[in-house]
Amino acid sequence: MTFLSSGMLNSRLRACRRRTIFIASSALYAIVFPLFWSSSPLTIWILSAVAGFILGFLMPNVITSASLLPDRRARERLLNIYTLSLSIS
Numbered sequence: 577m578t579f580l581s582s583g584m585l586n587s588r589l590r591a592c593r594r595r596t597i598f599i600a601s602s603a604l605y606a607i608v609f610p611l612f613w614s615s616s617p618l619t620i621w622i623l624s625a626v627a628g629f630i631l632g633f634l635m636p637n638v639i640t641s642a643s644l645l646p647d648r649r650a651r652e653r654l655l656n657i658y659t660l661s662l663s664i665s
Contacts, residue, residue, distance in 0.1 A: 581632025594637065601633040635662075 589597065608627050615623050635658070642654040 578628040578632040578635075581629045582636050583632075586633055586636055597633050598637045598641075601630045605630045605634060 586594065586597075605627065608623060608630060611623055612620065612627075638654065638658045642651045642658070645651045645654065
C-alpha cells in the first residue's frame with residue numbers, strides 16, 4: 577500500500593494539494609497507530625494496509641519539508657526523526 581500512495585499518487589499531486597494531504601495523513605496516522613494495540617489477528621491486516629497507505633504520503637514529504645526549514649539545526653532534527661521512524665518501523 578505504501579508503494580501505491582507514495583509512488584503512484586503522491587508523485588502526481590501538485591504542491592498545494594500534496595501539503596494538504598500531508599497534514600491530513602499526519603492526523604490520520606495519529607489516529608490509526610494507537611489502534612494497533614487493540615487489534616485482532618484479522619484487523620491487524622487492515623490496520624497495516626491503512627497505516628502503510630498513510631505512511632506513503634508522509635515519509636517522502638518529510639525530507640522535502642526538512643529542506644524548506646531555514647534553520648540548520650531544525651533540518652537535522654527533522655531528518656533524525658525521519659531516520660528514527662524508519663528504524664522503528
